[in-house]
Amino acid sequence: MLHIRPARISRTVSLLALGIAIATPAAAQQGPQAEEATDGNLIIVTAQKREEAIQDVPIAISAFSAEALDNYKIESGSELLRAVPNVNFSKSNFSMYNFSIRGIGTKAISASSDPAVAVSFNNTPLIRNRLFESELFDMQRVEVLRGPQGTLYGRNATAGVVNLIPALPDDMFGLDTKVEVGNYKTMRASGMINVPITDTLAIRAAGALTSRDGFDYNTFTQRRVNGRQLWSTRLSMQWKPSDRLKINAIWQHFDEDDDRSRTGKQLCTRDPGPAEINGIRIPDGTQPGVVTPLEENLRGRFSQGCQSASLYDDAAYGTPNGSGLAFVVAGQVVIPMGLPPGNAFQQVYAFLPTDPFVDATQSRNLREIATGYDPVFRAKNDIFQGNVEFDVTDALTFVSQTAYARDRYYSSQDYNRFVSGPLFSDTTGLLDPQTGVPISQAHAAPGGIFCDPQLGCSNRLLAVDLSRSRNRQWSQEFRLQSSFDGPFNFNLGVNYLDFKTQDDYFVFNNAFAYIAYNLYNRSPPYGTTNYDPCPIGTTGSDCVYVDPNPIDSLDEQGHNYFLSRNLVRTKSWAIFGEAYWNVTENLKITAGLRWTKDKKTTTPVQSQLLLGGGGGTIGTSGGNVSFGYPTDPDVVQKWSEPTGRIVIDWKPDLGFADQTLIYASASRGYKGGGTNPPRPNLNPRIVQFQPLPATFKPEYVTAFEIGTKNSFDGGRVTLNATAFYYDYEDYQISQIVDRISLNENFDATSWGLELETAWQPSRAFRVDANLGYLRTRLKKGARSIDVMNRTQGNPDWVLLRPWIQLPSNCIAPREIVENILSNPVTQFGVGLNALQALCGGSKEMGTFDPSITDGLPLYQFYGFEYNPITDAPNGGRGFFADLEGNELPNAPRLTFNIGAQYTIPIDNGDWELTLRGDYYRQSKSFARVYNSAYDRLKGWDNVNLAVTLMRPDDELTFQFYVKNVFNKSPITDFFTNSDDTGLSTNVFTLDPRIFGFSIAKRF
Template identity: 60%
Template sequence: MATSVVHARLAATVSLLALSIAAPALAQTAPGNDATVVEDIIVTAQKREESIQDVPIAVSAFSAESLDALKIEGGAELVRAVPNVTFSKANFSMYNFTIRGIGTKAISASSDPAVAVSFNNTPLIRNRLFEQEYLDVNRVEVLRGPQGTLYGRNATGGVVNMIPNLPGPDFDALLKAETGNYGSMRGQMMVNIPLTETFSVRAVAGLTKREGFDQNTFKGTTVNGRDLYTTRLSAAWEPNDRFEANLIWEHFEEDDNRSRTGKQLCTTDPGPTKVGKVTITSQLIRNRLSQGCLPGSLYDDAAYGVPNGGAFAHIFLASLSFGNDAQGKTIVGVPLGTDPYAGVTQSRNLREISTSYDPVFRVKNDVTQFNMAYDLTDRLKLISQTAYAEDAYYSSQDYNRFVSNPIFSNTDGQRDPFGKLIIGPSALPGGYYTDPQLGTSNRMLSADVSQSNNRQWTQELRLQSDFDGRFNFSLGANYLDFKSQDDYYVFNNVFTFLAEYYYNVAVGLPANIGRQPLLCTPQATKECVYVDPTPIANLAGDGHNYFRSKNVIHTRSWAVFGEGYWDLTPTVRLTAGLRYTDDRKVSTPYPSQLLLGADRGNPGPMSGGYVSQGYPALPDIDQSWDAVTGRLVLDWKPVTRFTDDTLVYASFARGYKGGGANPPRVDINPKVIQYQPLAETFDPEYVNAFEIGTKNSLYDGKVRLNMTAFYYDYDDYQVSKIEDRISLNENFDARSMGVELETIFRPNRNFRVDANIGYLNTRIGDGEGSIDIMNRTQGNADWMVLRPWLQVPSNCIAPTKHVETILASSYAENFKTLALQGLCGGSQRTGSFDPNYASIVPLWRLFNFTYNPLTDAPNGGRGFEADLSGNELPNSPNWTANIGAQYTFFLGGWDLTVRGDYYYQGSSYARAYNTEYDRLRAWDNANLSVTLEQPDNGLVFQAYVKNLFDKAPLTDAFTNSDDTGLTGNVFTLDPRLVAFSVSKRF
């Protein structure tokens, strides 16, 4: 979108907003308008029922009717109704819901969401409230800003609280059916039955099925479809006026081919043609000096390229000689210099991919909640909330969203050094290889699996007062126990090929070329790498022929809190709250073991591993923190001539979110391979938040106008990036400031306008830095990026002069490549760079220089830090705005309502480095709906269009690891959806 168009649309939004505020003056002069008051919403933002206009917190709340009018059918769509909010799916099993620039950018099994997601006031660390669709909702509340007293430890950004409808004393029932494009079918039902005067039950169910939005051109299938359902059963018992209890059980399940991520983009890096004075004519050398993808704009045509697959260490290793046959012919698995993606192109359509595997997406989630409230006296109430939740998640998809060329050599007719035909598992008949997880193919195949299993138990007790005097309070305590195991796998048939034929044959038993690979058992006398024979759908998980990140966490947290409310005068109230939180997290690290094996006598003589099979745990990482948080608020309800009701408030809040352990790295024996150290843990984050705001009702209730200004001072904000095949979490100081405006204008019962606008300004603190894996040299020509040995996960930098020296030599290309790899990560193959292991002679010492990246290169060879000072926080657009208008025609018993909504989100950055590669351009979205309702009979017909102009903006991006070429997974909106529904309430 051109900048002028963006500014014009934003100006139009602001103009309409101004008109909505000014228009009541005109409406007052027009008699007979039959004006209607803007409806009030009762919220529990302070864990007690209050009018939203009386709560001194920036909170947006939506009734079921409002959600339906806005066509907000799930948590992801709340961005269209709340200022300074963004949302995107995440690369693994979670999401990123950002409020005022603060979201869940930390990726770790031990990290907490910065925006707490609650089900009926119970926080859920893992949840599916942003994946399932709203069903029989009473209201959704979005609290902006840290809620460090009542909601606690992981609410530094805010809270999203979904409140379901509970059983009531009257019979009620609803049936709803919907159909739309993409073969969409939706259904909902609800029945509320009072069994006695004191006991009622309520049952609700909803399902959604639709075909996929995306085309897989390689297989001729549609992917990214949905097949899900939700059921909720609840019971309420109120035997007398002093006691009430309710029990809620909700089950959500999904089983479809929804894609966890979107298309994969890459600006191809062909590798340098010249280093110093040396011109590079060898494609093999150029490939090995390429990082796969360059940091170009995601909006350029070049971004729809593919990585330079010749840069991959596993492809290079598979092309090295396994030996010679009886005729002296070199036996290799992959021809030397192969680029699996040479000549492969991508469609520029973000909804079109080309993959060998359609996605698999499965979720089961159960939440059970038991609530009791007992009036100890007429003025004191004791409340208990108990909840138990379980979540099982499994997602698998092609690791790349494009297909490689055929790559394997054909062994038909080839003979081994003993003159025997190459047969059995060592053979590549017709150039095809069979991988136990990925199947048979002549191409390079790669897929991933992200899965998690967790459970959570919480208990909260609160004592609340309701005195007639000037003082009231809320006291409470809670406990949380959370256990989780997260696994992330990456499979590649070249990994398995290397395990079987490079390590288990060529290295383990050189004489066995062309014969059975070494049987990798605990009794094996040679080094071996265990190959898991089980299929991907029923994986044993103990193989070293794939990457596995296993993360186990146990979190226990308890807190005591209190909040007091003093009416200093009839119009001035002071709110003061404190919370003490004690967190303990125990992480059990299971280092990854990709292509690592062991020799009983001399651990890891070739691969650098300690074990051949399984994933032994390292000692637990036991972390604990305590924190005092809270808030102080002064609010005033002045009587003015120009408003009906006004609240002015100023607040200070302190928020806290616990730290954690970074995922475990590769378990490499330093006597064999050395690589750079990384932080094992990351720190908690803290925020001091200052806020002023005002809430107003004007013109006899026709207008609601709420405004807020805020300033955040953040210590150690947690941000993640992929480095060394793990999600490395770092801490940055930052600040965030902005203003927000929300308004509703209803001059008469026919017409309504609602709008919001948010301005946000975020800055990372001075002196903060981080290594950008897309640009490790930071433009310093004296240094170059190099590819490492296979077991070393990340690229490194080395002096350009040393690279030039190696390239200028007369050695063979293979030897030069191995020497270059030795500059990146020392090994028995390439030579140690650690003087403690001088018995391993580095190859590069043959070129008459010495080099140890641990001491001679910045940050141990990882690269130069990028200066982040003054950069914007990720996913923090300067502007968000929404305006919606509806008009109702009353047609003698029928109400016809036409509504339109327009949303705008300004540009932002996907990463903290704020480069052109990180930029996410501004985007907008429009929706329309027409509703025909017969209120007396509860009959409703509705047609709607979402994403009217069928736009596919980039809403976020995620950069993958060095050893897979630094590709970027991108996310976008759903396409244009058209649907028609009918519902009947009984």
């Protein structure tokens, strides 16, 4: 709560409150929420789960009252980075986000991973939350604690804590209303009513509504997208039946249903592939001498789709090389659809022979996309919390916090953020080459148009992804805390958490359904006459079940789409305590310890894209079942870990300062590990994988920090400084490998400095600023395979694209590739199969027509002995990149913010005009641990302005503001897509320039 002496509550705010510690750069909130504090006019926080003046807390903490949030125009959690040093924020590719403090965030995107920054609602941690989507309203304050907070806040607070403290009912009637209009047809409304029912009981209701048009424009559908339609409500009750007992209950609901985009534009520096390998020309369809269309785009088999190149070059606004995509190649060279009438030799294949992306273009505007499918976004979140505080004695308080949270999330959008060219060959009038009768047009493409059961009819390549999550959380905490007059106090507690989630990620592609129908579901195999249904319940057949339902009512049994299903349950309990010993009047020691027991249960569900149940014979799809998603036995992980901290703080009398606090701390943090999703359910006789780790390790951090908090000149100046050093063990970072989110662990160090200050030379003028400096380094031995650079420049190996069952690119020996390319039989198509056989798989992989090779496996036919699983680096996945000394992702070395405001009295002080400006900048950083030119994120800055006219006597306020004044579109982070879709890059950027005008009235 915010505590101010009653004598100070007026339309003017005390200089001390306005010049609060650097950690609290904005003024304390006035009005009904202000109460008397015995230790002066300072903001009171609950960083240590007890009410303390912020300048007395030996933690690097920033706290923002409702007024401060409005001054900064911080409307959601994502904007806190502008006011807190060494904080970074970006949306992630799926249903969550990355809030990082001092270089440590949540770069693991597994459903079984935990956030490194604990987001708490009124001191209750929430594993899943809508910090990015929801907007802040009727807040008491927001606290940001930097550094490990594992003693009091628990297992998933290795980087820090964001604590959202809502305003609670009090004993005074209050009514607030605010309406706002702005560009993009923005309409906002918010309000609060506080009603004392009796002397001991009060209720409070608050709500907020936002509606606006999209920030982005879809040139294909000619509609604006990435808009907002959201609303939130909060109902709270507080009952104080006696001086010893206080009970409150809170229900908060969030609801959004609009066309918000989960990701931004998709960039790609097109990779054409090599023109030759050691002097051997590679056909690409534009050169003479190619005998059959089977090898027209052979060059694409050596292209990874998109190059590892800077996202800031003009070339980055290209499209992937589609001629190497396995599903495109399958339709171009493996699936004959029939013969045109009167032509017994010109076989028509399923897909047109050209790259579907070759003529696709992209705008240089990051806010402009071209897709055939507009986003759909829905989210619902409910939080129920009950709190009891009972004074057992005058100096001993029992606290109970009970919370239940439920979250639902649904987001679908175009997987490729650009429009392809035509894909499907016209099957009208085609004849079966054996019978001469017209082929069935069921699930074919008459007129070059195919009707996909999920995505509808189109002549183009359509791909849509869907990210969906459903989870719930229940938690209970009991604490016993003292407030003795003597030198010793304590805070003891125990808590329990039960979290359950199901995260589903779908990728729909009309090419997938077309291949399922026409490659695996025709009789005889590879025939053209009849389509054979593959119903649910099919066994012993290599057909692939196609879900016939639209995208919003799937039966979720289809193998014509990719589905990654993640079922995780976490149970955790802990016992913790902190002791506070005032050794002298000015010297205090804090010691805390927590013991946590975690149990995570994951139910593995293997993906089934284009897999059937043919039993493993040559030429089959390579799967084990034709429909559905069988589960494997549960994976149960358990950890028991101690965490804690020790702090020494000293308040010397320096004479030149009003108050000084100097502190030093050492702390230990922990965050649980988890499981990597299972890979595709492949038959090992047909396709083999090198094993990947099924689990990833927990994170640990040992942190050392020294700091000082100071106020001068009667509170007109505050200056706080912090220095820290982290030793990080097994930091969790993800990348997409074999269509799964593979989580890897890295050891690292991080150190830095933070400065925060506020200066209030007069009531009318105020300046506040903060500066963060950060250096991060991966330790010796850090290594990983970079999917954007698998060969690491080794000239003896080349990159290859695999067949459709294999989801990832591979590397192969240049000598063997040259052998295949120089063999004349390559011109008859066998070379394609031989190249595919070099990527994983068994010796049978790629042998579609044994008669061509006299029944020999391809490796023998070409005269080489090679097994990629055993003979290639890391099973053909590529060479490790040495990462020692590289910087952690999303860890800019410099963050800086400065804000100033000036208040001008008007009409003898009846009105006050306040002018405010804020400038924020962060330096360059990297999006991945590889620190290549591709990974580099340029530094960026942001300017916000506001003009506020207020009549204090009536508590009437008019405000006009502009955010992102210069309309900048920096790339704040990105996500690299999978190999089998071309390694394109989804980028994230800031909101555009926004201006608005609001009217607020308090009664």
